Amino acid sequence: MNLDTAINKMKSKGYKHTKQRERILEIFSRQDQYIAAKTILKEIQKDFPGVSFDTVYRNLYLLADEEILESTDLDGEKHFRFHCDTHGHHHHFICTDCGKTKAVEFCPMEKIESSLSGYAIDNHKFEIYGKCPQCQT
Ligand SMILES: [Zn+2]
Ligand SMILES: [Zn+2]
Numbered sequence: 001m002n003l004d005t006a007i008n009k010m011k012s013k014g015y016k017h018t019k020q021r022e023r024i025l026e027i028f029s030r031q032d033q034y035i036a037a038k039t040i041l042k043e044i045q046k047d048f049p050g051v052s053f054d055t056v057y058r059n060l061y062l063l064a065d066e067e068i069l070e071s072t073d074l075d076g077e078k079h080f081r082f083h084c085d086t087h088g089h090h091h092h093f094i095c096t097d098c099g100k101t102k103a104v105e106f107c108p109m110e111k112i113e114s115s116l117s118g119y120a121i122d123n124h125k126f127e128i129y130g131k132c133p134q135c136q137t
């Protein structure tokens with residue numbers, strides 16, 4: 001996902017283009033890693049001093065619903081990143097040092113489902129944490 005693709009996707013879905021949303025997308029386009037919602041809020045407030053926590057969060061969740069952003073909980077906080085260019089269902093390796101991620105195009109659910117016969121699975125979450133090659137040196 002890049003900035004233009006994201007903006008065009010929002011336009012094609014009929015969302016009004018706002019400066020604030022563009023600024024949010026711009027922040028993500030410059031960093032290929034998970035960013036805490038709190039950090040985004042601080043960045044946005046530099047340009048839009050009056051903006052509320054709610055507005056920024058609403059925008060982040062909206063962008064995640066539209067599959068422009070991906071979200072996860074890290075250290076008990078909501079983090080977001082640009083959606084991977086990977087097509088379809090995937091999971092992530094997340095570096096706990098630099099926050100960079102690598103998409104993993106493998107889902108362990110097929111193997112797990114056999115241990116859950118009779119249970120209706122709605123959703124699942126699977127993430128791998130550790131240190132990326134650069135952070136190990
Ligand atoms: Zn991804
Ligand atoms: Zn790293």
Ligand SMILES: [Zn+2]
Nearest residue numbers: 089107108109
């Ligand atoms: Zn999966």
